[in-house]
Amino acid sequence: MNTLDIKHLTVSIDGQRILKDFSLCIPKGEVHALMGPNGTGKSTLAKVIAGHADYTVEAGEILLDGVDILGQEPDEIARAGLFLAFQYPLEIPGVSIANFIRAARRARLPEGEEINAVEYYKELYAKMDALKMDRKFTARSLNEGFSGGEKKRCEILQMSMLEPQYCVMDETDSGLDIDALRIVADGVNLMRSKQRGFLVITHYQRLLEYIVPDRVHVMYDGRIVHSGDAELARQLESKGYDWVKQAFAAVPA
Amino acid sequence: MTDTDIQNQAIRVDTEKGNFKYPEDYAFDAGVGLNQDTVKYISEVKQEAPWILDFRLKALEIFERKPMPTKWADQDLNNIHFDEIRYYLSKGQVPSRTWDEVPDDVKETFERLGIPEQERKFLAGVEAQFDSEAAYSRMQEDLEKEGVIFVGSSEGLAQYPEIFRPYFGKVIPSSDNKFAALNSATFSGGSFIYVPKGVKLKQPLQAYFRINAENFGQFERTLIIADEGAEITYMEGCTAPKFETATLHSAVVELVALKNAKIQYITVQNWSSNVFNLVTKRGMADEGAEVKWIDCNIGSRLTMKYPGVVLKGREARGEVLSIALANDGQHQDTGAKMIHLADNTTSNIISKSISIGEGRSTYRGQVYMPKHLKNCKNNTECDALLINTNSRTDTYPAITTRGQNNTVQHEASVSKVSAEQIFYMMQRGLSEGEAMSLAVNGFVNDLMKAFPMEYSVELKRLIDMEMEGSVG
Numbered sequence: 001m002n003t004l005d006i007k008h009l010t011v012s013i014d015g016q017r018i019l020k021d022f023s024l025c026i027p028k029g030e031v032h033a034l035m036g037p038n039g040t041g042k043s044t045l046a047k048v049i050a051g052h053a054d055y056t057v058e059a060g061e062i063l064l065d066g067v068d069i070l071g072q073e074p075d076e077i078a079r080a081g082l083f084l085a086f087q088y089p090l091e092i093p094g095v096s097i098a099n100f101i102r103a104a105r106r107a108r109l110p111e112g113e114e115i116n117a118v119e120y121y122k123e124l125y126a127k128m129d130a131l132k133m134d135r136k137f138t139a140r141s142l143n144e145g146f147s148g149g150e151k152k153r154c155e156i157l158q159m160s161m162l163e164p165q166y167c168v169m170d171e172t173d174s175g176l177d178i179d180a181l182r183i184v185a186d187g188v189n190l191m192r193s194k195q196r197g198f199l200v201i202t203h204y205q206r207l208l209e210y211i212v213p214d215r216v217h218v219m220y221d222g223r224i225v226h227s228g229d230a231e232l233a234r235q236l237e238s239k240g241y242d243w244v245k246q247a248f249a250a251v252p253a
Numbered sequence: 254m255t256d257t258d259i260q261n262q263a264i265r266v267d268t269e270k271g272n273f274k275y276p277e278d279y280a281f282d283a284g285v286g287l288n289q290d291t292v293k294y295i296s297e298v299k300q301e302a303p304w305i306l307d308f309r310l311k312a313l314e315i316f317e318r319k320p321m322p323t324k325w326a327d328q329d330l331n332n333i334h335f336d337e338i339r340y341y342l343s344k345g346q347v348p349s350r351t352w353d354e355v356p357d358d359v360k361e362t363f364e365r366l367g368i369p370e371q372e373r374k375f376l377a378g379v380e381a382q383f384d385s386e387a388a389y390s391r392m393q394e395d396l397e398k399e400g401v402i403f404v405g406s407s408e409g410l411a412q413y414p415e416i417f418r419p420y421f422g423k424v425i426p427s428s429d430n431k432f433a434a435l436n437s438a439t440f441s442g443g444s445f446i447y448v449p450k451g452v453k454l455k456q457p458l459q460a461y462f463r464i465n466a467e468n469f470g471q472f473e474r475t476l477i478i479a480d481e482g483a484e485i486t487y488m489e490g491c492t493a494p495k496f497e498t499a500t501l502h503s504a505v506v507e508l509v510a511l512k513n514a515k516i517q518y519i520t521v522q523n524w525s526s527n528v529f530n531l532v533t534k535r536g537m538a539d540e541g542a543e544v545k546w547i548d549c550n551i552g553s554r555l556t557m558k559y560p561g562v563v564l565k566g567r568e569a570r571g572e573v574l575s576i577a578l579a580n581d582g583q584h585q586d587t588g589a590k591m592i593h594l595a596d597n598t599t600s601n602i603i604s605k606s607i608s609i610g611e612g613r614s615t616y617r618g619q620v621y622m623p624k625h626l627k628n629c630k631n632n633t634e635c636d637a638l639l640i641n642t643n644s645r646t647d648t649y650p651a652i653t654t655r656g657q658n659n660t661v662q663h664e665a666s667v668s669k670v671s672a673e674q675i676f677y678m679m680q681r682g683l684s685e686g687e688a689m690s691l692a693v694n695g696f697v698n699d700l701m702k703a704f705p706m707e708y709s710v711e712l713k714r715l716i717d718m719e720m721e722g723s724v725g
Contacts (some may be wrong), residue, residue, distance in 0.1 A: 050680050052676055053672075073679065075681075075684050075687075075688075076686070078681060078682040083680075086681050089677070090693070091670075092692060093696065094694070094697070095698070103691060104683060107681075109686060136311070158681065162681065198541050
């Protein structure tokens, strides 16, 4: 049961259907990429998996290691092992990165256990160094005044410190220059393991040159219309999304 | 709460907070209601010098004459029934109850705030006196060596009139406002402190040790004089909720910082939710002196408090750092007053308020810089955080600045903890309550650092507890 298994998911918001009979299975140990034109439901999928309350799930299930997480609170889903790297990370004024991550870690500890400060900081600094983040950032308020690149690196830092089972990355590459992209990709690649599954949601193929996926899925009109290997991503890049629309618009739901 | 409820509370006790009992035989009973006889009685019991009785009676006259400030203040003030309040309680009269009678939620609060055993009984009204004799006498010995005077208001005026009388009622005259007049007529308890020239006290002085049966907290009168070059930090109140039977608290605090002296006055107020807390606090700073108010208001039904500094001498500095938290049924009406009367004076006001549920926070700030002054500066920052949609916040800045070379800066913000911020934090594994607490603590973080460590740890716990009810 080492999978994040999304089965026949139909989701709407404000009466409008976004995901239509969407299915996708991500096993631990694999990196799956999800690509598609804008407005096709990629971010909605990410939020629904994370348990965002704004969406109405009309049908389907999401099984995380065999347990249906639909209807659970976002924090329950998180503690079950899901991490969502946000497309637009939120600012939390007055809460430092160090304290925030420590609070997130503490939330997962059994009652009464405490975090060893020395070990915590050792680990935090090591991971910040790997992501080429200035150590002074630990004292800065979470995401406040950060550039796009800094925000995304901060997401990867949190992901690295919380060691989730499944990582959903929502357009992590948007707003990043080549150097930041490489650093982020390195951070993600360091986390690849048999114990972890990744869903990389991206609009552009560029990121996937650095984070080479095991499977690539193309999404259109609320569901997956085509799947392939890493080569599919390059095909999309050269042919463009119009190709997808033409080839798959006719495919019945 | 209906008018009847209020009256009931004033006459008997607040039955909501558990069973309090007044003892049957009264040694000293000033009775209910306020008139000349009540005031004379109080003065007699304390065996005061005639000038003090005179002071009280004049103040009573002012109190009776002045109207309620309900034109601009919360109409809730009309729910105070002056003729049904007890204005003086002595040792024999303090209400009490047994530990068993203390409600469970009160006990739980103490537990969660980590209040020591001894203190719990006092705070819950089981014991009338905080038994800290040992700590108190040790402290007194140390202070005596330095020539510091630390006594109650009655002792201060009786034993050291040459020190305290010159300033008593000068920083805050009885006519300042209706409630200063009330306090001036009925005051009892509070701290009178004198720090000699050049003495810089390293340890903060705490009001706590001086709480006894008589200092019931209703009409405390505090006067702190720091002579030239002296330094003192004074701490008042505690994070633990004090379960009070008296519904009206009207304190007056006067601070006098002579040349190059520094006074820092820290208050944590967490009165129970039936209390009207109407306080007048003002400091006077001479040349090169500094008066700093650090204020945290969490409890009470209605708090009206505008700590102020009169910057009398050149280069004087005044500061007010204030945190207020208003929950359901509460109104924290706070702010600051900075009156610049000399060149090169600076003032700083930072106010952070949090409104939860149907709580209401108000900021009133007055900054005054007249035309003939030069190089005066004020910086004001007031930030409000609204947690729920029915929470309310109001800001009333009154800034008067004239002259060519003075600067005033005022920044205000109102924010909410957004659903998206909460979702983001929950996605990291924090529960909704934990996320809210974190966001709120982040909001007050800068100011929290100004409080001494013991307070900031307790304050954080207190805020977390207040937040719990608000979520969902």
